[in-house]
Amino acid sequence: MADPNLRDFYGRLDRIEKAHQRGYGFEAAGTLGRSHYGRGRRPGVGVVAPAVFVATAVILLKALIHHGIGAGVYDARVADLWQGQTALERIGAAVMQADPATLWLSDLIARLLA
Known part of the structure; x- marks a missing residue:
């Protein structure tokens, strides 16, 4: 014991x-x-920093595509997505819609490359 x-x-x-x-x-x-x-104790990163990073990356990608294929073609493709059969296509159209930040970045890219 x-x-x-x-x-x-x-x-x-x-x-x-x-x-x-x-x-x-x-x-x-x-x-x-x-x-x-x-x-x-280090403060954690949390959810805000990754969310801001992802949102910034999506807007930059949209601006690059918008600049690369042109405004008319981009808008036509987004309109085709709005007419899609599945909810995923309509969600994609909502995400890919050209917002003011995307248009501004696309214009900035055009001015920088010109």
């Missing part, structure tokens, strides 16, 4: 070793020890 005092002793040793790994060893009260200079 295991000695309960020995189990408590080894449990305390485990806690002390974990505290030392976190930098809590040998600190006097009121001083700045290793634990003060640790990595700390």
Whole structure:
């Protein structure tokens, strides 16, 4: 049978070793020890940054396509998507619709390449 005092002793040793790994060893009260200079908690990226990145990439891709094939052809293809048979085609038409940001970027690309 295991000695309960020995189990408590080894449990305390485990806690002390974990505290030392976190930098809590040998600190006097009121001083700045290793634990003060640790990595700390970094704020997470969350959902906003990836969503902004994806939206920016989609708008840039639309602007490149708009510039590459021309405004008339682009609008005709989006109109064909609006007349599509499936909901996926209509969703694609809504996403690919030329918005002001797309038109501005397309114009900027045209001015830069001219």
